[in-house]
Amino acid sequence: MTNIAVTLTVNGVVRRAEVPGRRLLSDCLRHDLGLTGTHVGCEHGVCGCCTVLLDGEPVRSCLTLAATADGHEITTVEGLAGPDGEPSPVQRAFAECHGLQCGFCTPGFLCTVTALLRDNPAPSEEEVLEGLSGNLCRCTGYQNIVRSVRRAAELIAGEDDGGPAGWPSGPVRTSGDAEDTGHAGPAGDAEGAGRAGIAGGATGERAGAEGA
Template sequence: MSEELHDVRLTVNGTTHDVRVPARRLLSDALRHDLGLTGTHVGCEHGVCGACTILVDGAPMRSCLMFAVSAAGHEITTVEGLTNPDGSLGPVQQAFAECHGLQCGFCTPGFLTTITAGLRDNPCPTHEEARDMIAGNLCRCTGYQNIVKAVERAAEIAASGEETAS
């Protein structure tokens, strides 16, 4: 007996997609396998590491903890949706590049989406607030120092309206 499929309309990065998924298909799997948006990484599948963090209606959400059918009617932003309208790097992406905020890159998409939401809520964080902003995301490579610098740099870029390089 095959599993029943559900028609789901997902709005991801401003584009509407119609997918047919099983009721228990994780949003992370729907994004990666059904929509081909492989920027969302799955690390632990338990909501602990933060690698799969996306934005749902602007708020950070672990996509491995949400079913695709539950995402219908919500605005989803993945790391692919963080670029500027002209395709150049967004402020957080530019800051990560400038501050060497990544090494292997596996956790980076989750950090980028988390920081994007964090800076929307707190556009001028103190050093401690920048550290707190990323506290729910794990990185096995960097030691977090350059990620914190990237948060602070992204705040500067956004505040000054600097053009980012692509």
């Protein structure tokens, strides 16, 4: 198979690679360019952990061919911090509000939230939930992730009170009972419900084991 020469501007740096025509952008970033901050989970465009910014817009890099990104600008999680390595407001907020546990899904969330707050600096709770509906987290239950988004919005607006935001005060509404499934999506749409079904198998397995 003949390789294709691609030129990408990744995190502000022009990068070139020779890739097979079917090379995914996620694999190009990780294996050809050595940017392993982009994680690959489901490889079906469902979990969102491979999300990067393509010309500023969130895309699933596991569904995007590297050849189609030729000539475009890519931002990965490695490019979110400032030139001096100072964490971005979104990165700082996730650290302050404990918006991660294992961290595998975090790069995708960081890229998604960066674009969300760029386009909507003061989102409502519903807008935050909708904005996060394409990203799955199997650890946190989403509440601290939502708080992280709110905190990031405060930091971007310059409203730094020295501590994490307290909003929302109550449980985050999910597409299913977070205690029962543990993995429900953060928004109550059909997409989130589908993800709850995908990840909720552990609940059934646990129930079966208890009933055995």
